[in-house]
Amino acid sequence: MTNVIRLKNISKQFGQIQAVEDVSFGIQENEVIALVGDNGAGKSTLIKIISGVLQQTSGSIYIRDEEVEIGNYNDAEARGIETVYQDLAITPNRTVAQNIFLGSEILERGPLGRFLRFVDDDEMQKKAGELLSRLELDLDPGSAVKNFSGGEQQSVAIARALQSDPDIVILDEPTSALSLDATQRVLDLIKRLNEQDVTIIFISHNLEAVFDVADRAAVLASGRLISVEDLSGVEENELVGMMMGRAQQGAD
Amino acid sequence: MATTSASDIGQLLNERFGRFAELGLLTGAIILLCVIFTMTSPVFFSVGNFINIIRQTAIVIVLGLGMTYVIISAEIDVSIGGVMALSAISAGLVINAVGPVAGAIAGLTVGLAFGLSNGLITIRFGIPSFIVTIGTLGIARGAAFIISDQKPIIIQSAAFDSVFGGSIGPMPALVLWALVLTVIAGVALCRTRFGRHVYATGDSEQAARYSGISTNRVKITTLALTGLAAGMAGLLFIGRLGAARADMASGIELAVIAAVIIGGTSLFGGRGSVIGTVLGALLISIIDNGLTLLGFGSSWQQLIRGVVIIAAVALRDRDEEGNFL
Numbered sequence: 405m406t407n408v409i410r411l412k413n414i415s416k417q418f419g420q421i422q423a424v425e426d427v428s429f430g431i432q433e434n435e436v437i438a439l440v441g442d443n444g445a446g447k448s449t450l451i452k453i454i455s456g457v458l459q460q461t462s463g464s465i466y467i468r469d470e471e472v473e474i475g476n477y478n479d480a481e482a483r484g485i486e487t488v489y490q491d492l493a494i495t496p497n498r499t500v501a502q503n504i505f506l507g508s509e510i511l512e513r514g515p516l517g518r519f520l521r522f523v524d525d526d527e528m529q530k531k532a533g534e535l536l537s538r539l540e541l542d543l544d545p546g547s548a549v550k551n552f553s554g555g556e557q558q559s560v561a562i563a564r565a566l567q568s569d570p571d572i573v574i575l576d577e578p579t580s581a582l583s584l585d586a587t588q589r590v591l592d593l594i595k596r597l598n599e600q601d602v603t604i605i606f607i608s609h610n611l612e613a614v615f616d617v618a619d620r621a622a623v624l625a626s627g628r629l630i631s632v633e634d635l636s637g638v639e640e641n642e643l644v645g646m647m648m649g650r651a652q653q654g655a656d
Numbered sequence: 657m658a659t660t661s662a663s664d665i666g667q668l669l670n671e672r673f674g675r676f677a678e679l680g681l682l683t684g685a686i687i688l689l690c691v692i693f694t695m696t697s698p699v700f701f702s703v704g705n706f707i708n709i710i711r712q713t714a715i716v717i718v719l720g721l722g723m724t725y726v727i728i729s730a731e732i733d734v735s736i737g738g739v740m741a742l743s744a745i746s747a748g749l750v751i752n753a754v755g756p757v758a759g760a761i762a763g764l765t766v767g768l769a770f771g772l773s774n775g776l777i778t779i780r781f782g783i784p785s786f787i788v789t790i791g792t793l794g795i796a797r798g799a800a801f802i803i804s805d806q807k808p809i810i811i812q813s814a815a816f817d818s819v820f821g822g823s824i825g826p827m828p829a830l831v832l833w834a835l836v837l838t839v840i841a842g843v844a845l846c847r848t849r850f851g852r853h854v855y856a857t858g859d860s861e862q863a864a865r866y867s868g869i870s871t872n873r874v875k876i877t878t879l880a881l882t883g884l885a886a887g888m889a890g891l892l893f894i895g896r897l898g899a900a901r902a903d904m905a906s907g908i909e910l911a912v913i914a915a916v917i918i919g920g921t922s923l924f925g926g927r928g929s930v931i932g933t934v935l936g937a938l939l940i941s942i943i944d945n946g947l948t949l950l951g952f953g954s955s956w957q958q959l960i961r962g963v964v965i966i967a968a969v970a971l972r973d974r975d976e977e978g979n980f981l
Contacts, residue, residue, distance in 0.1 A: 477865075477866065477867075477868045478868050481868065487866070489862075489866055493860075493862065493863040493866040493867070494860065494863050495855070495856045495859035495860045495863050495864065495926065496859060496860065496926075497855070497859045497926045497927050498855065498856065498859060502852065502856075503863075506852075506856055506863065506864065506867040506869070507853075507856075507864070507867030507868040507869045508867075508868070509849045509852055511849065520847075520848060521848045521849045521850065522847045522848055522849075523847060523848065523849055523852055564867075
């Protein structure tokens with residue numbers, strides 16, 4: 405199967421701290437891969453490198469076998485990578501449609517509208533409605549996001565990431581602050597995305613959720629890659645053992 | 657027995673009427689005040705008095721336009737009074753030495769330069785804009801006293817007077833300037849991509865940044881625009897009075913911030929409108945005007961203005977935990 409992203413010997417150092425050390429693995433087209441590991445394992449640093457928030461100290465990133473430099477958010481977006489961050493990257497007082505098109509507002513078509521950079525609210529509302537329908541999300545695109553529950557707000561954040569039609573979506577702890585019901589709704593949404601040929605990198609502490617949605621899991625501990633496991637051939641306690649065992653070794 | 661607090665009323669209004677609740681409430685308050693003052697003062701309800709009110713309000717509105725942008729982007733600028741004075745003094749000196757066009761350009765340039773400096777210092781050095789602009793307030797006011805030698809600058813240009821201080825029919829030019837600038841600022845905030853980025857930056861800077869918006873650039877721009885508005889207000893002030901003084905507009909920043917907050921703009925950023933600021937400024941002016949006509953002095957005006965600010969914020973919409981939105 406084709407690697408849509410390949411990380412080769414990625415390391416990241418913050419002063420004296422080695423956050424990620426010599427990590428190499430490939431992410432296959434249309435899979436859901438989970439990044440798992442204890443706190444401080446290097447998961448968030450790794451996805452920040454892939455999404456352009458941080459730059460690696462050494463190592464290379466390949467997208468479809470082409471070596472790329474992802475220097476910022478715009479580079480990542482141009483390469484078809486979108487990220488939904490743990491801390492709900494939404495603006496609560498804005499509407500669903502305004503959040504979905506945040507930073508990528510559609511401008512009015514007329515020459516004056518384009519010159520003055522007027523946003524086309526009707527068009528954004530229409531396109532947001534279409535996107536929400538495709539994701540089977542029953543949300544009013546004209547409502548302010550603050551009026552929604554945590555799970556619905558997370559769904560808006562995920563829908564926002566899909567607005568640019570990315571190949572790869574990175575979800576950083578998308579269910580960490582949610583109730584059981586809301587978690588299940590978000591997991592169902594992730595499955596629907598994957599059915600629509602989106603490759604998903606999923607970070608979670610919730611191993612039940614990982615086994616529910618992911619095909620494979622990359623296990624990290626103390627900044628190192630321990631193993632990449634096919635989840636159909638591994639038990640949850642084995643995965644925990646890999647996370648903890650290596651973490652203890654690292655501590656030793 | 658259940659009790660109803662001010663925040664409950666605010667919540668209820670917001671649920672029923674959404675974002676128009678606050679503007680409706682403000683308009684209602686303005687109408688109510690007009691009715692009360694009409695009943696209590698024989699001279700309040702007259703064309704002359706209304707023109708007087710909007711003339712008094714116009715400069716606060718022009719300053720409030722910039723302040724609305726900057727507060728929505730979750731920053732603040734308390735230097736506007738000093739910057740306005742320095743812009744007016746600079747404009748006055750250049751008008752008398754070179755001419756009205758060069759003078760107007762000088763006034764606006766000083767305002768813009770101070771605003772831009774406020775923005776760059778705030779962002780590049782990571783100092784809160786409140787602190788930076790307290791500093792530049794002192795710098796600008798001090799510079800205004802130094803370069804004017806503590807003397808008023810009398811403007812000697814009929815052309816400048818007619819553009820900034822004249823009138824078209826019964827309408828003072830000052831008011832027309834405020835009207836035109838209000839429309840431009842309101843449309844830009846509501847309809848343009850930049851306006852949306854201003855709201856997003858104040859609403860959640862992190863979310864805006866993650867969406868590829870240069871929040872630093874947005875904040876520098878809003879602070880620069882506030883400086884430019886202070887420069888413009890300086891020109892309008894000398895157009896109105898025919899002279900520039902270093903001690904002019906002392907303390908005006910508090911009146912402007914009050915107008916913006918009463919108008920529904922959240923001090924925490926992300927929420928607010930230009931029309932709200934205009935209504936907030938009008939409310940304050942009507943209170944001041946009505947109380948003056950009834951014989952109450954500036955002490956009462958200050959006291960009642962304080963009560964109005966607290967009441968306006970108490971009626972605000974809050975989240976489930978009781979925090980202001």
